[in-house]
Amino acid sequence: MRSPLVLAAGTAGTLDEMSDVLDLSQVGGVVTKSITQLPRKGNASPRITFTRAGMLNAIGLANPGLDEFVKSIAPRIATTPTTVISSIAGDSIEDYVNIADKMDQVDGLEIIELNVSCPNVHSGLEFGADPEALKELVSAVSSQIQSTKLFVKLSPITVGTPHTIVDLAKVAIDSGAHGLTLTNTVPAMGIDVITRKPILSNTTGGLSGPAIHPIVVRLVHLVYSQFAQEAGIPIMAAGGVTRWEDAAEFILAGATCVQIGAGSFANPRTAIKITKGLDRWVQRMSADNVSDLIGSVVV
Numbered sequence: 001m002r003s004p005l006v007l008a009a010g011t012a013g014t015l016d017e018m019s020d021v022l023d024l025s026q027v028g029g030v031v032t033k034s035i036t037q038l039p040r041k042g043n044a045s046p047r048i049t050f051t052r053a054g055m056l057n058a059i060g061l062a063n064p065g066l067d068e069f070v071k072s073i074a075p076r077i078a079t080t081p082t083t084v085i086s087s088i089a090g091d092s093i094e095d096y097v098n099i100a101d102k103m104d105q106v107d108g109l110e111i112i113e114l115n116v117s118c119p120n121v122h123s124g125l126e127f128g129a130d131p132e133a134l135k136e137l138v139s140a141v142s143s144q145i146q147s148t149k150l151f152v153k154l155s156p157i158t159v160g161t162p163h164t165i166v167d168l169a170k171v172a173i174d175s176g177a178h179g180l181t182l183t184n185t186v187p188a189m190g191i192d193v194i195t196r197k198p199i200l201s202n203t204t205g206g207l208s209g210p211a212i213h214p215i216v217v218r219l220v221h222l223v224y225s226q227f228a229q230e231a232g233i234p235i236m237a238a239g240g241v242t243r244w245e246d247a248a249e250f251i252l253a254g255a256t257c258v259q260i261g262a263g264s265f266a267n268p269r270t271a272i273k274i275t276k277g278l279d280r281w282v283q284r285m286s287a288d289n290v291s292d293l294i295g296s297v298v299v
């Protein structure tokens with residue numbers, strides 16, 4: 001990748017819409033919206049609201065669906081001037097396997113990112129919260145794909161499980177994933193104090209932006225130091241990056257790449273601004289390359 005900065009799932013359109021406001025060749029990669037088997041309209045409005053330190057969303061995976069993506073959007077991947085990562089989501093293992101199989105055949109697609117923060121229709125638990133379901137899912141997808149690398153994107157807080165993110169990350173890697181994306185949004189809620197109603201139509205949603213950054217720095221540090229470093233597993237960190245210092249923290253904690261989500265809403269060119277800031281930081285640290293600084297926090 002030309003830069004460690006990647007545009008995060010759901011915040012950069014279905015593929016290349018951000019090219020209207022920034023030169024995609026200057027970012028390391030772009031992650032598509034999560035694509036599901038069938039088209040989804042998503043939740044009713046309001047489905048995004050802003051908080052003092054970030055944003056709260058319950059988009060509900062609005063996306064054009066697999067067939068439309070493959071027919072009308074995927075043919076542009078080979079000429080998109082950056083690494084393309086396709087995020088996929090499903091209600092069942094069969095869904096994920098079918099979508100991954102089709103994505104694996106798309107020309108120019110390099111990475112599939114499994115969004116496992118979706119409820120499994122069979123158990124009601126998120127795939128990423130249930131080690132058995134996660135194992136079955138990642139094993140099934142990894143044995144189906146041949147051309148693409150597989151990243152698993154975990155939630156920072158998994159309701160209904162005693163398992164830590166380190167346990168779940170290990171399950172994903174042992175089941176065939178090549179890398180990890182840490183993390184999705186934090187479950188959260190906002191209330192309008194005059195109407196006394198939840199602000200989001202879905203009642204609850206996911207918090208992203210600066211409020212979650214220190215939470216995710218800790219999780220990246222735990223996963224990296226407890227096994228990913230030794231196993232040589234790359235981590236893409238996502239959570240509240242709006243300044244180069246936030247991206248640098250993630251790299252010191254053990255991230256190979258840094259994703260920008262909510263930060264692109266505040267300023268769509270945030271990823272490019274941060275890339276330049278990281279270049280100056282690398283020089284200041286007397287390093288040859290940003291990768292020399294991965295995981296180099298002094299504890």
Ligand SMILES: Cc1cc2nc3c(=O)[nH]c(=O)nc-3n(C[C@H](O)[C@H](O)[C@H](O)COP(=O)(O)O)c2cc1C
Nearest residue numbers: 008009010034115183184208209238239240261262
């Ligand atoms: C509006 C919005 C839509 C999102 N949609 C998706 C999605 O479709 N799939 C996914 O895996 N993550 C999705 N996310 C989560 C982001 O990719 C990212 O993991 C999270 O927001 C944390 O990063 P941030 O604090 O930089 O936004 C979405 C986030 C936002 C704000």
